[in-house]
Amino acid sequence: MSATVSIPTILRTHTGGEKQVKAEGSTLQEVITDLEANHPGIKDRLVTDGALHRFVNVYVNDEDVRFAGGLDAQVPDNGTVTILPAVAGGR
Amino acid sequence: MASVLVIRRDLVEELVAHARRDHPREACGQLLGPEETDRPERYVPMTNADDADAQGSDYRFDSREQFAVYKEATERDEETVVVFHSHTRVPRRPLTDSGLPEAYPSVKDVEYMGLQPGVHFAIVALTDRDSAYDLRSFLLDDAGEVVEDEVQVVENYMFSHTGAGDVPDRS
Numbered sequence: 647m648s649a650t651v652s653i654p655t656i657l658r659t660h661t662g663g664e665k666q667v668k669a670e671g672s673t674l675q676e677v678i679t680d681l682e683a684n685h686p687g688i689k690d691r692l693v694t695d696g697a698l699h700r701f702v703n704v705y706v707n708d709e710d711v712r713f714a715g716g717l718d719a720q721v722p723d724n725g726t727v728t729i730l731p732a733v734a735g736g737r
Numbered sequence: 738m739a740s741v742l743v744i745r746r747d748l749v750e751e752l753v754a755h756a757r758r759d760h761p762r763e764a765c766g767q768l769l770g771p772e773e774t775d776r777p778e779r780y781v782p783m784t785n786a787d788d789a790d791a792q793g794s795d796y797r798f799d800s801r802e803q804f805a806v807y808k809e810a811t812e813r814d815e816e817t818v819v820v821f822h823s824h825t826r827v828p829r830r831p832l833t834d835s836g837l838p839e840a841y842p843s844v845k846d847v848e849y850m851g852l853q854p855g856v857h858f859a860i861v862a863l864t865d866r867d868s869a870y871d872l873r874s875f876l877l878d879d880a881g882e883v884v885e886d887e888v889q890v891v892e893n894y895m896f897s898h899t900g901a902g903d904v905p906d907r908s
Contacts, residue, residue: 734797
């Protein structure tokens with residue numbers, strides 16, 4: 647089960663500048679574990695206390711995983727995982 | 738580090754109009770432009786999905802809408818050049834000598850600016866829908882320090898050089 651993962655600018659330091667990388671896994675959790683194996687340090691930027699970090703939005707195919715099971719979201723074979731920085735502010 | 742944001746006047750007018758329309762809630766949106774040109778070409782207003790604060794003094798892009806805009810932009814070889822939001826008058830926000838809310842990034846603003854290196858963050862501050870306004874723009878330098886952009890408002894990009902070459906304005 648292989649997915650294509652789009653990496654935002656801020657995380658490309660972990661992927662040698664690559665915008666897209668391949669990762670294995672049938673859930674988002676597994677995909678992130680595989681990403682970490684090949685691109686050390688990236689997991690801490692995505693996950694905190696066992697949940698997705700508030701600074702990132704992650705999409706499997708076209709759906710925000712916060713509406714699709716979070717880290718348990720299913721990743722279909724040849725699916726796409728897109729990571730975007732969250733955009734927010736105030737206070 | 739010196740930093741400059743060159744922006745067309747009609748785009749500034751769109752930002753200000755959006756800030757007025759959504760007041761007293763904070764308005765937010767993004768200016769897109771061709772990749773690696775640092776040249777904003779079109780404004781996409783975004784839905785403010787932040788509902789944590791009844792005063793509407795925070796903002797957060799709606800994540801699904803953000804993805805749809807990202808996807809379309811990628812297909813058009815565009816990227817986010819400027820993230821925009823407004824500052825409205827709330828008790829905890831400092832006011833300037835002119836009586837306007839401060840158009841300066843808050844601690845939370847800076848936290849999120851750090852996720853998008855090289856992207857300008859423009860703020861329009863206004864007191865009410867009809868008031869004067871203040872527009873300022875910032876980015877974070879490599880050391881994570883807030884740097885204020887020199888904002889150059891131009892009629893078109895034809896004769897203003899941004900390092901992107903002599904590409905005429907499309908509109």
